[in-house]
Amino acid sequence: MAVLFISHRLDEVFEIADRITVLRDGEHISTRSVEEFSREQLIREMVGREVDQFYATRQKKNYGKRVLSVKNLSKEAVFSGIEFDLHEGEVLGFAGLVGSRRTDVGLALFGIQPNDSGVIELDGQNVSIRSPQAAQNLGIAYMTEDRRKLGLAMPLSITSNITLPALKRYLGRLGLIRTESEKSTAEEFKNRLQIKTPNLTHEVGKLSGGNQQKVMFSKWLNTQPKVFILDEPTRGIDVGAKAEVHNMIRELADQGMAILCISSDLPEVLAMSDRVLVMREGRQMGILDGPQATQESIMSLAMGELRETA
């Protein structure tokens, strides 16, 4: 029988395959017999592309006091032993392949799928995060990777979507929502993030992907978080919008926000992050600091070569 075996688990590939075809971004890169491939070369070809021009690297490195500290965070059968610190003005990247459970860590920190053991410290205080409401009260925001399913209320207006999680701030006398104040918030974000729309009463569902992403970004930014968890912040949006989102993330970090950036786009992780935490199948494989982090080093951790320092 002829078998076509599709995998990113290198051990399996080397064990099972006779020939290897590397595909990247929908393009054929190479096809050779397994003997002609070394592990390192295979990784290089999978990662391939040179870092794009617009992925300018982050310069600023002097971050402030520790905001979030996570110790031995675990959730049974999902992830275990996650440990990291996050400082004011720091961007910590979360890298890993599909099935590495990066998103689940984000969901745990936002109280959607709470952790069942481990310690979360926020500003030095032990906290327990059991619901999104609790997370928001602590100043944590989480922007989902799935804006259609989890992110936006598509039939509602841009304005309603932006103010949704922070609605309490807009209550005036008699407990009624001050729609004028909502409008000015929406207007402010429209200008700041350059959301392209004929008007702010427009249904979010009718906007382009990039603009929807910006609305979602605005929505969580408007909760004025201390810790902002971004899950695939540039998924499914065009190159222009991507660069704008990247600039926004840098700007926020420069203003002192602590950012956790989950992304499967390696050049993006490298460009945005001060440090990169690499996960594989629910386990933390290591944290790469600044210059140590390269596409190759991230990929080899992500594919299961444990670092001694981890």
Place this chain on the structure above:
Amino acid sequence: MNAIQGLRPEKLRELVLLILIALVLIVFSSVIENYLNARLFNRVSASVALMAVLAIGQTMVVLTRNIDLSVGSIVGFTAYFVGYQLSQYGDMHPMLAIFLAVGVGTLMGGINGILVAYCRIPSIIVTLGTMALYRTLLVEYSDAQTVLTVNLPRWLLDLPSLNLISFDRLHLRVLVVGMVVVVILFQIVLKYTTFGRKLYAIGSNPEAAKMAGFANQKMVLTAFLLCGALAGLTGFMFLARFGNITVVAGIGFELKSVAAVVVGGVNIFGGSGSAFGAFLGAVLIDLLENSLIRWLQISEFWRDALLGLLILISVATDSVIMKRFQLYWARKQARSSPET
């Protein structure tokens, strides 16, 4: 064109309904002699008073992607229950009678809400079940007896013909004013309170609502409680209007309330619509019913057929025609402004 595009869909729907109501009035006044008179207004408004209150309760539930088919039975039960109590204790305070009706309705709505929100049973199943249960409860409780007008206190019998203001033979009845208050109140609740906004958010995208930190189950329960409360209030109005209450009281109200809601532009899949729209839906339906029956002299049995037809037409309009229009506008817009 731009002004129309800027409108929210529910605003557009309200505008269309107003135009339709005007059209119905114009068309029928040309085919029926002496059509536009005080009698038509008094008749339609007395009937709409009940249906609009019920439809607004239904709106709360439909906004959360659910449906309440038990409202007809709740109306029937509360009407009989309060009527029976009043025939026994004639000196009961009017406010207490209203409170009793609303209380019983809220309780019944609460049972629906708990089963839907916390036991996660689809609302169509739950309320189909309670529709039959509450009706049977009425049959058992009443022992198939009728509440008779003669046994009811005077104030209640006078209530439906009590006018707040009269212009010549055009009367603005107290019950109608009560309905207008309910419409305005819920329009404000839906538009300007966090509760209303959360209902829309949950109906639009329950998962995103959860992410925003909303307690979805509690919200769905509250929607059913409100729907029950308004059905109870409708039951009281029903008692006041008809006096004689039998075990079939309120049968068919569930269909009519759903029709009013759907015709009024409340999306049956949740997330959009308004209290004012549901009110206009109730007006349009009653006006059509009244006018068609007078014009064609068709039997009352055709009412259900009319309701069914209206539901089908409005859902079809929503899903087919509105989508076409939106597509057309989107294309036109794309052509005229390339940068968006």
